[in-house]
Amino acid sequence: MYRKTISPSVLNRLPLYLNYLRSLPAEGPEYISATALAGELGLGEVQVRKDLAEVCSQGRPKVGYPVTDLQSSIEEFLGYNNVNDAVIVGAGKLGMALLEYGGFRSYGLNVVAAFDADPTKLGTAPGGKSIVSVDRFENLCRRMQIKIGIITVPADAAQKVCDMMISAGIKAVWNFAPTHLKVPDGILVQNENMAASLARLSTHLAEQFGKK
Amino acid sequence: MYRKTISPSVLNRLPLYLNYLRSLPAEGPEYISATALAGELGLGEVQVRKDLAEVCSQGRPKVGYPVTDLQSSIEEFLGYNNVNDAVIVGAGKLGMALLEYGGFRSYGLNVVAAFDADPTKLGTAPGGKSIVSVDRFENLCRRMQIKIGIITVPADAAQKVCDMMISAGIKAVWNFAPTHLKVPDGILVQNENMAASLARLSTHLAEQFGKK
Numbered sequence: 397m398y399r400k401t402i403s404p405s406v407l408n409r410l411p412l413y414l415n416y417l418r419s420l421p422a423e424g425p426e427y428i429s430a431t432a433l434a435g436e437l438g439l440g441e442v443q444v445r446k447d448l449a450e451v452c453s454q455g456r457p458k459v460g461y462p463v464t465d466l467q468s469s470i471e472e473f474l475g476y477n478n479v480n481d482a483v484i485v486g487a488g489k490l491g492m493a494l495l496e497y498g499g500f501r502s503y504g505l506n507v508v509a510a511f512d513a514d515p516t517k518l519g520t521a522p523g524g525k526s527i528v529s530v531d532r533f534e535n536l537c538r539r540m541q542i543k544i545g546i547i548t549v550p551a552d553a554a555q556k557v558c559d560m561m562i563s564a565g566i567k568a569v570w571n572f573a574p575t576h577l578k579v580p581d582g583i584l585v586q587n588e589n590m591a592a593s594l595a596r597l598s599t600h601l602a603e604q605f606g607k608k
Numbered sequence: 609m610y611r612k613t614i615s616p617s618v619l620n621r622l623p624l625y626l627n628y629l630r631s632l633p634a635e636g637p638e639y640i641s642a643t644a645l646a647g648e649l650g651l652g653e654v655q656v657r658k659d660l661a662e663v664c665s666q667g668r669p670k671v672g673y674p675v676t677d678l679q680s681s682i683e684e685f686l687g688y689n690n691v692n693d694a695v696i697v698g699a700g701k702l703g704m705a706l707l708e709y710g711g712f713r714s715y716g717l718n719v720v721a722a723f724d725a726d727p728t729k730l731g732t733a734p735g736g737k738s739i740v741s742v743d744r745f746e747n748l749c750r751r752m753q754i755k756i757g758i759i760t761v762p763a764d765a766a767q768k769v770c771d772m773m774i775s776a777g778i779k780a781v782w783n784f785a786p787t788h789l790k791v792p793d794g795i796l797v798q799n800e801n802m803a804a805s806l807a808r809l810s811t812h813l814a815e816q817f818g819k820k
Contacts, residue, residue: 402811411803412788415763419787437788475810489705496701499786503806543813551627567816568809574711575631576624576649584812586805591623593798594715597780598687599614600796601755604779 402473406447410470411503412437413447417467418502429460476504481542482570485557486549487512487527490572494546496523508540530560537564544568551575558585614685618659622682623715624649625659629679630714641672688716693754694782697769698761699724699739702784706758708735720752742772749776756780763787770797 416436417428430445437444448461452469455461471477479501484491487510494500495510511530512518518527528536536542545561547554547569554573561569568584571577577585628648629640642657649656660673664681667673683689691713696703699722706712707722723742724730730739740748748754757773759766759781766785773781780796783789789797 404808407807407811408801408804411786411801411807415786415803416788419763438790474807475814476807478810478814480810480813489708493701493705500806503803504810505806543817544809551631568812570805570809574623574627576628578650582816584809586808588800588802588805589620589623590800591627591715592620593782593800594712594717595619595623595686595688596616596798597756597782597796598690598692598716599619600780601692602687602690604794605755 402450406450407474409439409443409447410451410474412439413444414467414470414474414476417463417470420463424463426462427456427460428463428466430455432460474504476502479504479506480544481506481508481540482544482546483508483533483537483542484510484546484548485512485530485533485561486510486547486553487514487517488548491546491548492521492527494548495521495525495527498523505544507546508542509536533560534564537561537566542566544570546570546572547577548572614662618662619686621651621655621659622663622686624651625656626679626682626686626688629675629682632675636675638674639668639672640675640678642667644672686716688714691716691718692756693718693720693752694756694758695720695745695749695754696722696758696760697724697742697745697773698722698759698765699726699729700760703758703760704733706760707733707737707739710735717756719758720754721748745772746776749773749778754778756782758782758784759789760784 413433430448431441434441434444451473452461452466454465482505484495484507491510495507500507509525510527511533512527513530518529520526543566545566547557549557551573554575555577558569558577562583570586572588574591579585625645642660643653646653646656663685664673664678666677694717696707696719703722707719721737722739723745724739725742730741732738755778757778759769761769763785766787767789770781770789774795782798784800786803791797
């Protein structure tokens with residue numbers, strides 16, 4: 397089924413709406429308006445109104461959106477209803493944190509295993525998931541038809557891991573290594589750009605305190 | 609010293625340039641052109657040219673930028689030369705991964721300690737840094753004049769932690785909890801929006817495979 401393309405800024409805001417809706421108590425109000433949501437999240441009302449209209453057709457003037465319909469529309473729009481299997485390469489601290497984190501499932505991600513080249517790291521993580529030798533990577537990914545790969549190796553190993561993922565059939569790479577990855581057309585790289593976040597924190601402090 | 613404001617999209621690209629420049633061998637070429645950098649990173653040449661001109665005045669037609677000058681200009685622009693002390697609240701898996709990660713220093717961030725409310729988590733992390741009781745948070749932050757707080761607690765505890773940080777004098781919050789935080793004017797919240805990343809991965813696969 398064809399789905400319409402969505403702008404990156406809308407994609408940044410929809411999860412905020414969703415998190416807020418998910419946090420509402422079950423016995424809470426049945427409807428929520430764009431105005432109320434904008435106020436709660438400190439966002440512009442016009443923007444929120446446009447975003448909601450794009451994903452959900454159940455809005456009614458002066459009443460708002462039925463909370464449950466709006467929540468499931470956003471979940472469907474974001475693809476959180478399709479649970480996709482994913483694998484991690486790099487069983488360091490960050491890789492292990494992601495492997496054991498239970499919360500990805502409600503965002504449509506099921507991490508099935510982690511891989512590492514270091515034989516001392518192999519075995520079973522406290523949560524019960526396996527850390528497998530990287531020698532078995534391609535075989536396991538092809539057999540399980542894994543389409544998402546998560547890279548948590550150091551920057552200088554990331555391109556090699558990325559190439560290995562693509563030859564194993566992976567179509568979307570979530571990259572935590574602070575480096576640029578080259579990929580063929582049709583492969584998505586989603587960078588977790590923590591360096592840019594750090595720059596924002598630092599420039600904010602410099603603006604506030606005149607420190608440079 | 610006053611510094612000019614910089615657009616978020618430039619702030620997203622500058623760390624990519626910097627990572628690439630840092631990855632060049634010491635015996636590599638002395639100059640690099642915007643064209644070469646754009647080609648390496650798969651970005652538009654016009655955009656790269658504009659970005660570089662904004663941060664570094666050393667560019668020469670047909671020759672490019674001296675690699676070392678360009679690198680230090682970007683570092684200064686991003687504030688990576690000011691090392692800022694930071695604290696973490698939430699010594700779970702992610703918090704511990706961030707506490708022990710050694711790489712933040714080259715981005716101007718020095719994580720001094722983590723805090724947790726659970727007495728069984730207190731002590732010294734393998735890297736030598738301390739996990740301290742949250743009761744001592746305000747006192748320690750005020751004494752060390754900490755301005756950056758990192759939130760790695762579950763979503764439902766994040767606002768309370770954020771309020772505590774602000775009353776302890778923190779001015780910039782790096783939020784890993786999947787929730788929206790309300791803060792007064794003058795406080796920056798930088799959200800690590802992993803939920804939006806996951807939506808991007810999922811929508812990419814849906815577009816590729818027609819799965820919805």
